[in-house]
Amino acid sequence: MGEWTYISVVQEGRGATVKMKNLLVFLTVVLVLVGCSEKVKPEDRLSEYVEKWNDQSFAELYEYLSTETKKDVSKEAFVNRYESIYGDIKVENLNVSIPTLDEEVKPNEDGIVLLPFEVSMDTIAGPITFSSEVQLVEEEREEETNWFVNWTPQMIFPQLEEGDEIALQPILPERGSIYARNNEPLAVNGMVLEVGLNPGKLKENRAEQIEKLAELLSISTEKIEQKLAQPWVTDDTNVPITTLNPDHLPTEQFMEDLQAIQAAQWRQVPGRLYPQNETTAHLVGYLRAITADDLEKLAEKGYSQSEKIGAVGLESVFEEELHGQTGWKLVVKGTDKVIAEKEPVNGNDIHLTVDVTVQQQLANQLASTVGTAVAFDPQTGETLALVSSPTYDPNRIDTGISTVERNARFNKAYSPGSTIKPIIAAIGLQEGAMKADEAFTIEGEKWRHVTRHSTAVSKVSLKEALIYSDNIYFAQVAEKIGAEALTEGLKAFGFEEEMGEIFTFPTAHSSISNNGIQSDALLLDTGYGQGELLISPIQLAIMYTAFANDGSIIKPVLRQDEEISATWKDGVVTSEQVDMIETNLMAVVNDPNGTAYDPSLSISIAGKTGTAELKQNLNESGQENGWFVGYNRDNPSIVVAMMIEGIEQKGMTSKDVATKVNDVIEQYVRK
DSSP states (O other): OOOOOOOOOOOSSHHHHHHHHHHHHHHHHHHHHHHHHTOOOHHHHHHHHHHHHHTTOHHHHHTTBOHHHHHHSOHHHHHHHHHHHHHHTTOEEEEEEOOOOSSOOOOOTTSEEEEEEEEEEEETTEEEEEEEEEEEEEEEETTEEEEEEEOOGGGTOTTOOTTOOEEEEEEOOOOOOEEOGGGOEEEEEEEEEEEEEOGGGGSSSHHHHHHHHHHHHTOOHHHHHHHHTSTTOOTTSOEEEEEEOTTSOSSTTHHHHHHTSTTEEEEEEEEEEOTTGGGGHHHHOEEEEOOHHHHHHHGGGTOOTTOEEEEEHHHHHTHHHHHOBOEEEEEETTSOOEEEEEOOBOOOOEEBOOOHHHHHHHHHHTTTSOEEEEEEOTTTOBEEEEEEESOOOGGGGGGOOOHHHHOOOTTSOBOOGGGGHHHHHHHHHHHTSOOTTOOEEOOSSEETTEEOSOOSOSEEOHHHHHHTTOHHHHHHHHHHHOHHHHHHHHHHTTTTOOGGGTOSSOOOOOBSOSSOOOSHHHHHHHHTTOTTOBBOHHHHHHHHHHHHTTTOEEOOBOBTTSOOSOEEEOOSSOHHHHHHHHHHHHHHHHSTTSTTOOTTOSSOEEEEEEEEEEOSSTTSOOEEEEEEEEEESSSOOOEEEEEETTGGGGTOOHHHHHHHHHHHHHHHHHO
């Protein structure tokens, strides 16, 4: 505190003496307080440091570092290191604290104070906790004395030494598999055959070797050259060209032919296998490499740049479930030091209601066509098949596929043609616009702008109208119903509802018209499935379950863990009306004049053909899409909708489509 200076003051009287004593006491207290306030305790200084650390105010934190530390670490490097590490490992709930001190803190012989601290945080690699000690040294700066931190990298993590860097390593989860009913595999993990080239061995006969490999793999030489031209390729690297399912090689002598190519290399590597190959391609989909845009969106879900994600199909729809959660390991680079590790959570398996046999049979029926077919159980709503043609092999996706092959068709919306007529009939009966046994008099081939395909009968009841698929009859029914009631009737069957809320597989919603039925012509065209009506094969097949399910439309399901036999639309048709319509749908197949007549059938099938004409105006011809929707009448167990594009170019009619469907239905019922 220094020496006291005594002042002699002479005052008269006893009162003056007392006042002087009081003054001296006051001055003594003030001097003591001033002297003590100049000393900052090291533990208080560390508390300030910890507060800034918890706030992650690293620029301010730097100002607490000792002079010696600042010689070795610049402010920019200090701030960047903390921000980079904490950002990369996604630090949350950071908590730095100082435990209670049992003894008075005293500097050692070097003037250094050692104080303990504790750190806890949550990171992408799991929780991290550690305890350590920090050195504080007393320094005078700008005429003030204070305590400063001798910072070291161990204050970030104890495992770090000077110059060390950390690395965040992903631990990939095992992707879930996709199975059809009876545990038939659709997408599974396994070993694939990776075929590549060694550029160093291409110096001789380069063009010849590449051409041979391209022919063997059914891939273009341009695609091979693109892979060889990648910037990382050197003469001694193996350049992967494609992967193959080892159980589904292109030819029997494939390996022998591959060995004959000098630069060819091959090995077994982990990969995704699609055992049903082309048959379930559009349903199941395939994986693709993750992109920078994907990572930005999926970063919070723990994806890493080394992963693949579902590109299309169920691989994409169920991506989150199939993927699981990536694990992470935080390590010191170049060492075996592990700072933190979080184990991955493997993805879930998905079990579908799909019947692989039905899927294959419908795929066979669609071979060499452009079209689609779907099948459901009308009693339970279980999806039996979703097929699109042409198709591709998802095991060979890296060889390239065309747009026509890539696009699934079963979930797209199309003009339904005459397959909508049973629905129009149901609405007409509900609205009292017609009676099943009431005959319309229709003379000739044309009425207004509407043309019918057969003039065999002029007295047309519902039976003849369905057997001959009479456009004029249904145009007249639509006119009697009226635009407003017809719109509401179609909506009662599910038109214009978002199918995403009804069915697991993303499906285009149906539409009645672009801007409402605002003209008589559009009203008439809507009555026989032309105009602006659009509906997916999925939804059309589901609508037909009203006739197979006593008037109620079943809710479709795709997964085995979904509720079955649930109703989507209850009582859209009465039981009596179902009988009227169903009897006549059977005549479409059984009557010699029916558009789907098939005398070879051994079971009773009810259904309706359709031909959707795609043209811009009445005076031109356009592509014709052939339809048939049918189901087995007795104890209904399968309903199938099939559409083949451009039937006129193949010399086909919708009757040919019906034959294909009936064959599959019969096989399913007779199995």
